[in-house]
Amino acid sequence: MFKISTEDGNARLGTLKTRHGEVKTPFFMPVATKATAKTLTPEDLQICKVEALISNSLHLFLRPGVDVLELHGGLHKFMKFDGVIFTDSGGFQMIRKGFFIDANEKGITFRSPYNGKKYLFTPEFSKEIQQRIGSDVAMMLDYCAEYPTSYEEAKRSVELTTIWAARFPKNTSKQLNFGIVQGSVYEDLRRKSAKDLASMDFDGYGIGGLSIGEPKNVMYRMVEIVNSILPEKNPRYLMGVGSPLEIVESVMRGVDIFDSVFPTRNGRHGTAITWQGMLNIRKSDYRTDTRPLDEECSCPTCQNFTRAYLHHLLREKEILGMHLLSLHNVCFMTHFMKRLREEIHQNSLQNFKKDLEKVF
Ligand SMILES: [Zn+2]
Known part of the structure; x- marks a missing residue:
């Protein structure tokens, strides 16, 4: 079992x-x-x-x-x-x-x-x-x-x-x-x-x-x-x-x-979980940001859309915005856990934690 x-x-x-x-x-x-x-x-x-x-x-x-x-x-x-x-x-x-x-x-x-x-x-x-x-x-x-x-x-x-x-x-x-x-x-x-x-x-x-x-x-x-x-x-x-x-x-x-509910609730409220930390996409900083949410992420949201587009959707309270952010966040958590398991395998959890502490 x-x-x-x-x-x-x-x-x-x-x-x-x-x-x-x-x-x-x-x-x-x-x-x-x-x-x-x-x-x-x-x-x-x-x-x-x-x-x-x-x-x-x-x-x-x-x-x-x-x-x-x-x-x-x-x-x-x-x-x-x-x-x-x-x-x-x-x-x-x-x-x-x-x-x-x-x-x-x-x-x-x-x-x-x-x-x-x-x-x-x-x-x-x-x-x-x-x-x-x-x-x-x-x-x-x-x-x-x-x-x-x-x-x-x-x-x-x-x-x-x-x-x-x-x-x-x-x-x-x-x-x-x-x-x-x-x-x-x-x-x-x-x-x-x-x-x-x-x-x-x-x-x-x-x-x-x-x-x-x-x-x-x-x-x-x-x-x-x-x-x-x-x-x-x-x-x-x-x-x-x-x-x-x-x-x-x-x-x-x-x-x-x-x-x-961390990935889905944050997604609906306009916050993305990324390897650079938490990004509140509703902030005006992202209005003209043409990068994906996370450069390292292969999810459909990051492959297809810019931060500026997601910023626009969330500011307009469009359901698609909530969906695309939730999708990224849930995909991120899967990638994150996979990475975490690799770090355990390599006996490098301490260093992994130190890197995370810089951004989270
Ligand atoms: Zn993504």
């Missing part, structure tokens, strides 16, 4: 095997919460060589409904994506306005923001939905505390997450199951959560409840603590991270998998 081939310090190169193929780690997943990586077609994802995505089972359950996905034969066919799909459980929606009502030993009660209906998400029900959706990796139902949060609240989040982890059905041959470590920014709670989950039979481990407003050095410290406890043989997934520099820092601390 997961094989490690090379290590550079704590950084690892590996392969994650799923029923929709193998992906080399470390890898980055664009976010397709509602069964779409915003503004990108399946062909775009193919051009960018995107091998894995993460969607959200709570969102899909509420709309369009699991029955609609089943009519198509599952999420892969519904959205015409042949690669690996992870689904999040909905635990993260606890800290999003309009969803969360209550959590106790049974599970989480959510309210649909569409029709006000209440639903109890137990660990078993969350797994059932993710199985019916047909994702390749199911994330356990977890209790995500917001940041900042009190020690008491964080402790409760760890206790409930452990109870739900034990109940989350794991004996499924086709779908992989990932636990999620919680504990906010409290070292002893992160340790407890990692220990509790490490003793259970999960295929991999998510590190949740980070990158939600805490300082970066605190996030890295929590990742170090958790990864010193999680079994080395399982993949580790830092949820909701991140930017190129955050990814390198986390890979150096033993993380294998990432997801973030």
